[in-house]
Amino acid sequence: MGRSPCCSKLGLHRGPWTAREDALLTSYIQNHGEGNWRSLPKLAGLLRCGKSCRLRWMNYLRPDIKRGNISPEEEDLIIRLHRLLGNRWSLIAGRLPGRTDNEIKNYWNSHLSKKLKKQGLVVREAIPRKKHAKSSSNSRMQSINSNDEIKIYAPKPTRLTASIHVMENSTEEGKGSSSDEMEYLSANKWSDGSEENGFFDPDQNLDLGFDQFFGFQQDV
DNA sequence: AAACGACCCAACCGCTGTTTA
DNA sequence: ATAAACAGCGGTTGGGTCGTT
Numbered sequence: 019m020g021r022s023p024c025c026s027k028l029g030l031h032r033g034p035w036t037a038r039e040d041a042l043l044t045s046y047i048q049n050h051g052e053g054n055w056r057s058l059p060k061l062a063g064l065l066r067c068g069k070s071c072r073l074r075w076m077n078y079l080r081p082d083i084k085r086g087n088i089s090p091e092e093e094d095l096i097i098r099l100h101r102l103l104g105n106r107w108s109l110i111a112g113r114l115p116g117r118t119d120n121e122i123k124n125y126w127n128s129h130l131s132k133k134l135k136k137q138g139l140v141v142r143e144a145i146p147r148k149k150h151a152k153s154s155s156n157s158r159m160q161s162i163n164s165n166d167e168i169k170i171y172a173p174k175p176t177r178l179t180a181s182i183h184v185m186e187n188s189t190e191e192g193k194g195s196s197s198d199e200m201e202y203l204s205a206n207k208w209s210d211g212s213e214e215n216g217f218f219d220p221d222q223n224l225d226l227g228f229d230q231f232f233g234f235q236q237d238v
Numbered sequence: 239a240a241a242c243g244a245c246c247c248a249a250c251c252g253c254t255g256t257t258t259a
Numbered sequence: 260a261t262a263a264a265c266a267g268c269g270g271t272t273g274g275g276t277c278g279t280t
Binding site: 032033034035069070073074077078120121124125127128129 | 245246247248249250251
Binding site: 033034053054055056068069072076105106107108119120123127 | 264265266267268269270274
């Protein structure tokens with residue numbers, strides 16, 4: 019399967035979006051809804067690739083996007099979630115209504131990683147993506163290290179619904195390095211006392227006890 | 239006022255995962 | 260079972276902006 023040709027190869031527009039392009043895209047999506055990114059540019063009268071349209075919509079034009087500074091509460095939440103999930107920006111963004119994965123990623127790279135390093139806190143390194151990953155019956159299971167002992171279940175970037183009771187000790191400063199946390203996560207115990215087979219499933223377990231864990235109520 | 243460096247962030251690239259024929 | 264098409268994710272880039280000298 020080949021990667022689809024990029025915009026430049028097809029003679030499409032690249033670079034910053036114009037107000038007119040924004041208007042065309044917004045208008046089309048308002049009338050027809052999201053999706054079909056491949057055919058959308060043509061139907062909307064845009065000389066852009068679908069990928070570019072999707073990105074523009076998701077990161078900038080969506081009506082529910084929250085603009086402005088990241089609040090201290092949001093910052094705290096990002097730090098906690100990053101400690102838990104690593105560079106899973108879409109998952110983290112799913113926890114911050116109105117914020118995009120790109121925005122959070124940028125904020126992390128430009129502010130938080132430096133800030134935490136200054137404070138002498140461990141910043142979790144990016145988990146290298148597997149090369150030549152072969153789909154399996156449960157292909158979203160991603161190993162995060164070579165010995166396959168620790169795994170994270172990576173759901174689609176939908177809103178997370180689950181409990182983090184399991185992480186309650188990790189919120190204290192200085193405690194719980196990432197490896198500690200992952201070890202804890204792989205201990206196969208959920209908040210309800212049930213045991214699982216070593217996979218952390220944020221979709222299933224991030225919501226319950228959210229406010230206790232994160233210290234404030236989510237505004238959904 | 240000009241030059242320079244640091245920072246920010248929108249956009250792109252390359253890859254993986256999912257769906258469908 | 261397989262491959263192609265499509266969608267989405269995370270890392271990186273580069274142009275614009277801001278602050279400092």
